[in-house]
Amino acid sequence: MSIRNLQHLLSCLLDYCTARGVPLVAGIALPENTRMQALAATLGFTLDSGADGSVWVRRSLCRSP
DSSP: OHHHHHHHHHHHHHHHHHHOOEEEEEEEEEEOOOOHHHHHHHHOOOOEETSSEEEEEEEEOOOOO
């Protein structure tokens, strides 16, 4: 799957979750998976280093009033 297709798929998933009131989407990426980290950053996720070297990705889906 191309990065563009994956980005579109994840954007649709985030829209779906937002519409259903999911407050947060989070995941873990391997430190060497820089393409996933870049994709997550493009989609508005924050990236934080885990104690074991993993990379935590998080995005709040809460709507502002």
